[in-house]
Amino acid sequence: MQSYEERLTAPRSWWLVTVAAGLFCGLTVLPLGVLPSLGGLIVGAALGAAAVSSYGSARIRVVADSLVAGDARIPVTALGDAEVLDAREAAAWRTYKADPRAFMLLRSYIPTALRVEITDPADPTPYVYLSTRDPEGLAAALAAVRA
Known part of the structure:
Protein backbone atom coordinates (compact mmCIF):
# COMPACT_ATOMS: atom_id res chain seq x y z
CA MET A 1 0.00 0.00 0.00
CA GLN A 2 1.39 3.36 -1.04
CA SER A 3 0.11 6.50 0.64
CA TYR A 4 2.37 9.22 -0.79
CA GLU A 5 4.59 9.67 -3.84
CA GLU A 6 6.36 12.69 -5.27
CA ARG A 7 8.95 13.07 -7.97
CA LEU A 8 11.20 16.10 -7.55
CA THR A 9 11.21 17.02 -11.23
CA ALA A 10 13.35 19.87 -12.48
CA PRO A 11 11.50 23.03 -13.57
CA ARG A 12 10.70 23.47 -17.26
CA SER A 13 13.16 26.32 -17.58
CA TRP A 14 16.02 23.92 -16.79
CA TRP A 15 15.32 22.12 -20.04
CA LEU A 16 16.80 25.16 -21.77
CA VAL A 17 20.12 23.77 -20.53
CA THR A 18 19.73 20.95 -23.01
CA VAL A 19 19.32 23.42 -25.86
CA ALA A 20 22.31 25.44 -24.65
CA ALA A 21 24.47 22.32 -24.30
CA GLY A 22 23.52 21.20 -27.79
CA LEU A 23 24.28 24.60 -29.31
CA PHE A 24 27.59 24.84 -27.46
CA CYS A 25 28.72 21.40 -28.62
CA GLY A 26 27.53 22.06 -32.16
CA LEU A 27 29.36 25.38 -32.36
CA THR A 28 32.50 23.89 -30.82
CA VAL A 29 32.92 21.40 -33.66
CA LEU A 30 31.64 23.72 -36.41
CA PRO A 31 35.17 24.28 -37.82
CA LEU A 32 35.22 20.55 -38.64
CA GLY A 33 32.21 20.84 -40.93
CA VAL A 34 28.43 20.77 -41.00
CA LEU A 35 27.95 17.05 -40.28
CA PRO A 36 30.26 17.00 -37.23
CA SER A 37 28.49 20.15 -36.03
CA LEU A 38 25.11 18.46 -36.37
CA GLY A 39 26.48 15.44 -34.51
CA GLY A 40 27.83 17.70 -31.76
CA LEU A 41 24.44 19.43 -31.50
CA ILE A 42 22.63 16.10 -31.10
CA VAL A 43 25.15 14.62 -28.64
CA GLY A 44 25.31 17.81 -26.55
CA ALA A 45 21.53 18.09 -26.37
CA ALA A 46 21.22 14.40 -25.44
CA LEU A 47 23.82 14.72 -22.67
CA GLY A 48 22.13 17.86 -21.35
CA ALA A 49 18.75 16.13 -21.37
CA ALA A 50 20.19 13.12 -19.55
CA ALA A 51 21.71 15.36 -16.86
CA VAL A 52 18.50 17.35 -16.25
CA SER A 53 16.37 14.21 -16.28
CA SER A 54 18.69 12.41 -13.86
CA TYR A 55 18.77 15.32 -11.41
CA GLY A 56 14.97 15.57 -11.51
CA SER A 57 14.37 11.84 -11.02
CA ALA A 58 14.64 11.81 -7.22
CA ARG A 59 11.50 10.44 -5.60
CA ILE A 60 9.98 10.57 -2.14
Whole structure:
Protein backbone atom coordinates (compact mmCIF):
# COMPACT_ATOMS: atom_id res chain seq x y z
CA MET A 1 0.00 0.00 0.00
CA GLN A 2 1.39 3.36 -1.04
CA SER A 3 0.11 6.50 0.64
CA TYR A 4 2.37 9.22 -0.79
CA GLU A 5 4.59 9.67 -3.84
CA GLU A 6 6.36 12.69 -5.27
CA ARG A 7 8.95 13.07 -7.97
CA LEU A 8 11.20 16.10 -7.55
CA THR A 9 11.21 17.02 -11.23
CA ALA A 10 13.35 19.87 -12.48
CA PRO A 11 11.50 23.03 -13.57
CA ARG A 12 10.70 23.47 -17.26
CA SER A 13 13.16 26.32 -17.58
CA TRP A 14 16.02 23.92 -16.79
CA TRP A 15 15.32 22.12 -20.04
CA LEU A 16 16.80 25.16 -21.77
CA VAL A 17 20.12 23.77 -20.53
CA THR A 18 19.73 20.95 -23.01
CA VAL A 19 19.32 23.42 -25.86
CA ALA A 20 22.31 25.44 -24.65
CA ALA A 21 24.47 22.32 -24.30
CA GLY A 22 23.52 21.20 -27.79
CA LEU A 23 24.28 24.60 -29.31
CA PHE A 24 27.59 24.84 -27.46
CA CYS A 25 28.72 21.40 -28.62
CA GLY A 26 27.53 22.06 -32.16
CA LEU A 27 29.36 25.38 -32.36
CA THR A 28 32.50 23.89 -30.82
CA VAL A 29 32.92 21.40 -33.66
CA LEU A 30 31.64 23.72 -36.41
CA PRO A 31 35.17 24.28 -37.82
CA LEU A 32 35.22 20.55 -38.64
CA GLY A 33 32.21 20.84 -40.93
CA VAL A 34 28.43 20.77 -41.00
CA LEU A 35 27.95 17.05 -40.28
CA PRO A 36 30.26 17.00 -37.23
CA SER A 37 28.49 20.15 -36.03
CA LEU A 38 25.11 18.46 -36.37
CA GLY A 39 26.48 15.44 -34.51
CA GLY A 40 27.83 17.70 -31.76
CA LEU A 41 24.44 19.43 -31.50
CA ILE A 42 22.63 16.10 -31.10
CA VAL A 43 25.15 14.62 -28.64
CA GLY A 44 25.31 17.81 -26.55
CA ALA A 45 21.53 18.09 -26.37
CA ALA A 46 21.22 14.40 -25.44
CA LEU A 47 23.82 14.72 -22.67
CA GLY A 48 22.13 17.86 -21.35
CA ALA A 49 18.75 16.13 -21.37
CA ALA A 50 20.19 13.12 -19.55
CA ALA A 51 21.71 15.36 -16.86
CA VAL A 52 18.50 17.35 -16.25
CA SER A 53 16.37 14.21 -16.28
CA SER A 54 18.69 12.41 -13.86
CA TYR A 55 18.77 15.32 -11.41
CA GLY A 56 14.97 15.57 -11.51
CA SER A 57 14.37 11.84 -11.02
CA ALA A 58 14.64 11.81 -7.22
CA ARG A 59 11.50 10.44 -5.60
CA ILE A 60 9.98 10.57 -2.14
CA ARG A 61 7.52 7.83 -1.23
CA VAL A 62 5.77 6.54 1.86
CA VAL A 63 5.30 2.83 1.21
CA ALA A 64 3.83 0.38 3.74
CA ASP A 65 5.96 1.03 6.83
CA SER A 66 8.88 2.95 5.26
CA LEU A 67 9.87 6.37 4.03
CA VAL A 68 11.79 6.04 0.77
CA ALA A 69 13.71 9.19 -0.15
CA GLY A 70 16.09 8.88 -3.06
CA ASP A 71 18.26 5.85 -2.27
CA ALA A 72 17.44 5.85 1.45
CA ARG A 73 14.80 3.57 2.96
CA ILE A 74 13.92 4.49 6.54
CA PRO A 75 11.43 2.52 8.65
CA VAL A 76 8.68 4.75 10.02
CA THR A 77 9.36 3.32 13.49
CA ALA A 78 12.75 5.10 13.41
CA LEU A 79 11.16 8.47 12.66
CA GLY A 80 10.06 11.05 15.21
CA ASP A 81 8.27 14.35 14.86
CA ALA A 82 7.91 15.93 11.43
CA GLU A 83 8.26 19.68 11.04
CA VAL A 84 6.80 21.43 8.00
CA LEU A 85 9.22 24.11 6.78
CA ASP A 86 8.12 27.13 4.80
CA ALA A 87 10.55 28.74 2.35
CA ARG A 88 12.30 30.85 4.99
CA GLU A 89 12.73 28.00 7.51
CA ALA A 90 13.74 25.56 4.78
CA ALA A 91 16.50 27.95 3.67
CA ALA A 92 17.69 28.22 7.28
CA TRP A 93 17.83 24.41 7.70
CA ARG A 94 19.75 24.13 4.41
CA THR A 95 22.36 26.62 5.58
CA TYR A 96 23.25 27.81 9.07
CA LYS A 97 20.95 25.45 11.02
CA ALA A 98 22.07 22.37 9.07
CA ASP A 99 23.76 19.47 10.81
CA PRO A 100 26.41 17.77 8.65
CA ARG A 101 25.28 14.36 9.93
CA ALA A 102 21.74 14.84 8.60
CA PHE A 103 20.41 13.04 5.54
CA MET A 104 19.38 15.72 3.07
CA LEU A 105 17.49 15.20 -0.16
CA LEU A 106 17.29 18.77 -1.33
CA ARG A 107 16.60 20.47 -4.58
CA SER A 108 17.32 24.18 -4.85
CA TYR A 109 14.30 24.81 -7.06
CA ILE A 110 11.83 23.57 -4.41
CA PRO A 111 11.46 26.21 -1.68
CA THR A 112 9.55 24.17 0.95
CA ALA A 113 10.66 21.11 2.90
CA LEU A 114 9.92 18.64 5.67
CA ARG A 115 12.33 17.92 8.51
CA VAL A 116 11.80 14.62 10.32
CA GLU A 117 13.70 13.62 13.44
CA ILE A 118 15.42 10.23 13.60
CA THR A 119 14.67 8.53 16.92
CA ASP A 120 16.75 5.37 16.46
CA PRO A 121 19.52 5.56 19.10
CA ALA A 122 21.83 3.40 16.95
CA ASP A 123 21.60 5.85 14.04
CA PRO A 124 23.91 8.91 14.25
CA THR A 125 21.71 10.79 11.77
CA PRO A 126 19.81 13.47 13.74
CA TYR A 127 17.14 14.20 11.14
CA VAL A 128 16.04 13.82 7.54
CA TYR A 129 15.60 16.97 5.46
CA LEU A 130 13.41 16.48 2.39
CA SER A 131 12.65 19.11 -0.23
CA THR A 132 9.01 18.66 -1.14
CA ARG A 133 6.34 20.65 -2.89
CA ASP A 134 3.74 19.29 -0.45
CA PRO A 135 5.28 19.15 3.05
CA GLU A 136 1.86 19.00 4.75
CA GLY A 137 0.82 16.02 2.60
CA LEU A 138 4.06 14.16 3.32
CA ALA A 139 3.75 14.84 7.06
CA ALA A 140 0.14 13.60 6.99
CA ALA A 141 1.16 10.42 5.12
CA LEU A 142 3.87 9.70 7.71
CA ALA A 143 1.43 10.32 10.56
CA ALA A 144 -1.14 8.01 8.93
CA VAL A 145 1.41 5.18 8.63
CA ARG A 146 2.48 5.63 12.27
CA ALA A 147 -1.13 5.50 13.51
